[in-house]
Amino acid sequence: MAKDYSLYAEKWDYPPFLTTVIFAAYGAVAVVATLVSGALSDRYGRRPVLLVALLLLLAGLAVFVFAAGPGYLVVARMLNGLGIGAIVVVGGAALLDVSPDRAARSGTLTAIVFNAGIAVAALGTADLAQTGFHPLLLPYLADALIALVLFVLLLVMREPHPAAGAAPLGIPRPQVPKEIRGRFVFAVIGAGAAWAVLGSASRWNPRSPPTPRTSTGRSSAVSSSRPCPSPPPLRRSSAPATPPARSHSSATRHSPC
Numbered sequence: 013m014a015k016d017y018s019l020y021a022e023k024w025d026y027p028p029f030l031t032t033v034i035f036a037a038y039g040a041v042a043v044v045a046t047l048v049s050g051a052l053s054d055r056y057g058r059r060p061v062l063l064v065a066l067l068l069l070l071a072g073l074a075v076f077v078f079a080a081g082p083g084y085l086v087v088a089r090m091l092n093g094l095g096i097g098a099i100v101v102v103g104g105a106a107l108l109d110v111s112p113d114r115a116a117r118s119g120t121l122t123a124i125v126f127n128a129g130i131a132v133a134a135l136g137t138a139d140l141a142q143t144g145f146h147p148l149l150l151p152y153l154a155d156a157l158i159a160l161v162l163f164v165l166l167l168v169m170r171e172p173h174p175a176a177g178a179a180p181l182g183i184p185r186p187q188v189p190k191e192i193r194g195r196f197v198f199a200v201i202g203a204g205a206a207w208a209v210l211g212s213a214s215r216w217n218p219r220s221p222p223t224p225r226t227s228t229g230r231s232s233a234v235s236s237s238r239p240c241p242s243p244p245p246l247r248r249s250s251a252p253a254t255p256p257a258r259s260h261s262s263a264t265r266h267s268p269c
Contacts, residue, residue, distance in 0.1 A: 045097025069095035123199035
């Protein structure tokens with residue numbers, strides 16, 4: 013949905029640094045979600061935490077739809093960061109609960125699907141926004157439809173964590189086991205590259221046509237903004253009229269008037 017931020021910037025005319033704040037709000041709360049959601053799912057189960065995470069995601073989409081200023085975008089991004097951060101962590105843990113003997117394979121598939129999902133979501137929402145049909149509504153409705161389908165599937169899903177309720181609550185110390193550091197680096201590079209592209213795309217608005225330039229290389233908008241000098245007043249003279257001499261100077265040929 014990075015393309016939508018350029019539309020919001022045009023709508024509310026906020027400075028570019030606020031776009032950075034909106035992006036940073038997501039990352040800040042996503043880190044918090046990744047630290048606490050795993051312990052919460054160990055204590056209360058994977059399915060309840062995933063359901064709450066999807067509700068947070070839907071709440072963030074609703075704030076986007078009814079946003080009335082840049083502050084709403086920050087709140088929406090924070091809600092989405094909490095939801096997506098928890099989904100990534102608890103979803104990966106649920107896959108390990110289902111297939112504990114395929115931990116390495118599950119980690120690789122999770123990294124690939126996560127990075128591919130970012131790319132597909134960015135391209136898909138940008139295409140929806142480019143249709144011109146409610147560009148600040150249609151992408152969020154599409155995301156909400158996907159989230160609702162996942163929510164229904166979670167309601168009928170069996171709890172994959174059999175030891176729920178026995179684990180103590182606590183914030184684990186962030187660390188990456190040596191066995192999966194290679195896959196972790198692969199996932200970080202892919203996610204970082206995707207977000208870098210999203211940040212650049214959010215500042216680009218293809219709907220704004222480029223400013224045409226004159227033969228001198230200057231913008232025609234700048235050239236046309238300068239008023240043309242008024243012609244001198246005509247004076248009556250008794251001398252016979254003579255045809256004006258033609259000038260072939262480059263200044264006359266390139267005069268915007």
